[in-house]
Amino acid sequence: MPDTHDVSTPLTPAASADLTPAANVSSDEEMWDIVDHHLVRYGGSFAPRLIERARGSYLYDRQGRKILDFTSGQMCATLGHNHPDVVQAIHKACEDVLHLFSGMLSPTVVELADSLCQLLPPALQKALFLNTGSEANEAALRMAKLHTGGFEVVGLSASWHGMTAGASASTFVSARKGYGPTMPGNLALPTPNCYRCPIRHCQDQCDMTCLEVGLDLVDSQSVGAYAALIVEPVLSAGGVVVPPEGYFQRLQAYCQERGMLLILDEAQTAFGRLGSFFAFEQLGLVPDILTLSKTLGGGLPLAATVTSEAIEVDCYEKGFIYYTSHVSDPMPAAVGLAVLRVLAGQNLAEQATTMGAYLKDGLLKLKDRYEAIGDVRGRGLLLGVELVKDRTTREPDPEKGAAITRRCLKLGLSMNITALPGMGSVWRIAPPLTVTYEELDEGLAILDQAIRDCQ
Ligand SMILES: Cc1ncc(COP(=O)(O)O)c(C=O)c1O
Secondary structure (H helix, E strand, C coil): CCCCCCCCCCCCCHHHCCCCHHHHCCCHHHHHHHHHHHCCCCCCCCCCCCEEEEEECEEEECCCCEEEECCHHHHCCCCCECCHHHHHHHHHHHHCCCCCCCCCCCHHHHHHHHHHHHCCCCCCCEEEEECCHHHHHHHHHHHHHHHHCCCEEEEECCCCCCCCHHHHHCCCCCCCCCCCCCCCCEEEECCCCCCCCCCCCCCCCCCCHHHHHHHHHHHHHCCCCEEEEEECCCECCCCCECCCCCHHHHHHHHHHHHCCEEEEECCCCCCCCCCCCCHHHHHCCCCCEEEECHHHCECECCEEEEECHHHHHHHHHCCCCCCCCCCCCHHHHHHHHHHHHHHHHCCHHHHHHHHHHHHHHHHHHHHHHCCCEEEEEEECCEEEEEEECCCCCCCECHHHHHHHHHHHHHHCEECEEEEECCCEEEEEECCCCCCCHHHHHHHHHHHHHHHHHCC
16 A cells, blocks of 8 residues: 655645746756756757747747758748748637637638638548648548558558557658557558669669569568558658659559558648649549648648548448547638638749759759769759768768758758668758748858868
8 A cells, every 4th residue: 555645745846836937038058958857859859059930931049040941840831930821810810719629610620621622623522620740640541441441551661651659650761669569550662762772673763663572562461451551742751752653653553453542641742842732733643531731730730631522421421530639620720721822822832843943953063062962852842962971882971961960050051851771861951932042042052061061
């Protein structure tokens, strides 16, 4: 029997805590001391600058120093940071309604459904509004399982679909080790990365042998209960890998032959980034389920799972549940509406094509000058730059990648580098779609100097 606690001795010092703003004004040093003492490190170490303000393509630290953001935050702020229409939508939602009982709808949610579905083809007219990309994929996988009666999910070996149980089980690029069993039935296909052919067959041009070999392997491991295949149009976290022409058609045919659903995860690619409103337009197919997240909220947590009426009706009849505290919340919906209206009003997809070509050209010029750059790839304003020790062996250079990335930040440019075992060290470059030529020139000049400084 444990000792009972004497309630007259408080377990926490809550009563004496001083939470007035003045008591919390701290120097940078004190701030970092608090970080060390009180924040869980959820993804390696934190970037060494505290960001106090953000506008357009720039972040500003506590000292007011400007940092050009070549990652659109976490690939979400496609309209730039704190877009005035997004800010206005938040203000209005604060006056109207922020949050409701999950089974209750607000006019903003209805209007968002209407606006979003006007942009989508007839086979994608039923939307569920959630908050994160993980959740959107989780809901998609649950729908696919309920609809098909199967449970097996096929994903690509360099995929990232999120951190919730189902989404992380089909995430193969990293974050798998040390957490015990994943959901049963998750099978991986090799990623068609022609710079690092997964089956050591092609070089620089994928002939899709990896896909045929992979599909055979998946079929041989399957227990005959397929539910879905989930895939990103461009594998972003996996090193900005653009699958070859015809790849997605083959995946779709494979799904149709087996009665499984094709889920397209457009967390990063929807709403202009690749040069079209949705990436599936460029792929020439309509998925059974489309998941949207990051770019739908322009920096606020809004995501959607969109499917056909037939799948929705079937799932509803089978008792589909995806009930969260913030499903259909009015405030993020108001933001999503603002994002869609800005996107419709400005041709940001075209902007992504033009600015992306300009940026790619600048990066290719850097490649001409620096041996460390092994490859420049990507589409629209989602570009990848791979760093190598040697262009012939293509040995990755994660140390140099990390050093240049740190130097860039010191010089005022925020860059995101992935350094995954066996996958190389790749910058994912994705500025806001509203970026200007001057800003691209500034970023390229900083990158040039940072590479030179780290030779
Ligand atoms: C393609 C893709 N899908 C899903 C997710 C997960 O989204 P979230 O982090 O909002 O849960 C991400 C996040 O990076 C992603 O890149």
